[in-house]
Amino acid sequence: MSTDEIDEAIDWQGAPVDCGQCPHGELLAEGRCKPLRACVFDRYARRIDRFFDWNPKLARLYLAHPYFEVRAWAAKAAEIFLLPALLDDPEETVRWSAARRLPDRYLLKLRNDPHREVRIRVAHRLDPVDLLPMIEDRDYYVRQVVARRISPDLLVLMIDDDEIEVRRVVAQRIAPQALKRMTTDPDATVRFEAAQRLDAALLPDLIGDPDWRVRYEVAQRAALTDIRLLLSDEDPIVRETAEARLGETPDPSGRKVLERNHSHIEERI
Template sequence: MNTAHADSCPDHPSSANACSRCRLRGDTLARGTCAPGDACLVADNGRQIDRFLARNREFAESCLDDPFWERRAIAARWAPAESAARLIGDADETVRRVVATRLSGDALLHLARDPDREVRVTVASRLPAEHLDTLLHDADYAVRLQVARRLPHGRLTRMAADPDPAVRKEVARRLPAFALGRMLRDADPEVRALAASRLLPDEAARVLVDDPDWAVRAAALGQAGIDAVRAALDDSEPDIRQLAAERLARLQES
């Protein structure tokens, strides 16, 4: 860090002609790396602060303790990660959300207990797979959904009974076909339909006979073998009979 330039975050001139009183006028202004209304560290404007720090990263660390939450959040994005880590307990959740994008290891695990859901969602998107179990039973479905998107297949069945259908749908999308059997007993027909659309042929044939929801049976048609599709021509639902006829025609052509 250039301490000659960045020993503290610059004061915030308030006059219309702020540049004339800004102590950066002989530095970044003279070098053309800041400009009034465009890239300015002392403006209370997030876009201008971000453009300034993107061009002058040496000032970011000195602004980590700034009273303005947005300046701290932007500084946390551009400062060295080890310096940004000191804002792990910042009072503002937006700052902590940025910090969560910069951390790793035990520090990132610490934020898995953060009260803000967006912080925990970010943590769930970045934790190494071996630590995702920490958030497996998080109170917020959005956090668990992120876990379901990243958890290795071998541990994903642990989320098959999640209380939120959005999470179970993600499980149904990701489980290997041979492991989808338990999802066919789900109370939500949309979950069962997702599972049915990825089944092995024998399982799909059973769904065509057993599932009471026509949308689930329709999803299974695409995976069923020719004999099961022929049997579906006698389904009680007209739409299933039509879909079965169309599927049978395609199978016979191939």
Template sequence: MKNESRPAEAGFGRLGLCSGCSYYPDYLNSHRCTPGDACIRAHSGRQIDRFLRTNPELAQNYLNDIFWERRAIAARYAAVDHIFSLKSDADEVVRRVVATRLPVDELIGMVRDPDREVRLSVAARLPEPLLVQLINDPDYLIRATVARRLPHGQLSKLAKDPEREVRKVVASRLPPFALHMLAADPEPEVRAIVAERALPGLAVALLQDEEWWVRLAAVSNAPLEFLPPLVNDPEVEVREAAQARLAEPNML
């Protein structure tokens, strides 16, 4: 005779997690949970997530759970107005979730969070007028994110940033008329970006740069009358670029 156990019995016997669970057996029998796959009592982020994805209305019940991962997953599914208190949760993973979900006008309170990933989320979402709050962040990745989003009129505040990658972002976004602020940058990678975007007068100055790839970038923006000396440049790519530009009028 075939053994036909009921779903609730099979689930209980399989894991034992159903014992004492307030959702047993109704949720199991209605397929709102599955032992070993979707279970709020499991110490498995995957199982907790699947349970709350199916039952998001229960998420707010676990926002103060003792298990950090259960709180973090609950914060993904709970209504936003229930997660404000988790801005100062003891676990950074919980706060990372909160930083991705809070209304932008609530993010200012997290700009000094000790966790870099939290501040990265804040820097990516904070309203532009408030980004100056992160301009002196100790982590260069946050400052680089700020540099990508700052209004042009405030970019000069990062032109002297100690990190090359931040200044590269600034060089790629500054209005061309303001690029002189980075024309003498100690890093050739920054100067090359400046040369690629420079107005003619600044491009002429960068034709004399000690690094050949900066001179190469400047060739495309410098007036033709300043290019003849570059046909004798020690680097073949610079010579060829100068020769190609000087030949352009003859190709018309």
């Protein structure tokens, strides 16, 4: 007999489970519950879950149980029309257990849920068009998920986000016509993300960027007539890339230098 690695049956208040006091005594005789395996009064979540798997029709009776694990697993099995009331449950586990089974329109209510994990899950599941109110969420990771999913045209609303990792996602996805604004970001990693997507014709404006990765992008993709200043760049990879493209190396094609620098760039980044 599996014991789920816990060889005791304790209820949610810390008392031993007593099958003799259980209101579902008939289930034990029918094999529809089992000590240490499937029990609604055991505090171990897997046993509660298994009880409702074996007895889904009883789930409706436990949606208001004082132990949150019981309510959460009951929500997994109960009739769906009973679940909207659980969106106001004090426990986030219960709220999400109900929400994951309800139509997406019910998730709109949880966009302002007090618990970040619920809002993260909501942001992953909602249609992108419904994420706009979440672009100012107080948790940076929620905003990061939103930045990955909303329309690129709406990302202009997140250009000035306080969190660097959010702005990096914005730079990776924002519509091309707004990308130039990200090249003046105070953080070098954000500017580099923007530089990698920027139209080559606009790269010369970044030739004086203080970060070598941004200047490398200029040396690698800008027109030859615009990269001569980089021949004296302080960074050897930037300088050698410009030299290779302008043919000012022993290898006229510059191919070997460019290939070598391309492998070095990933190591340094």
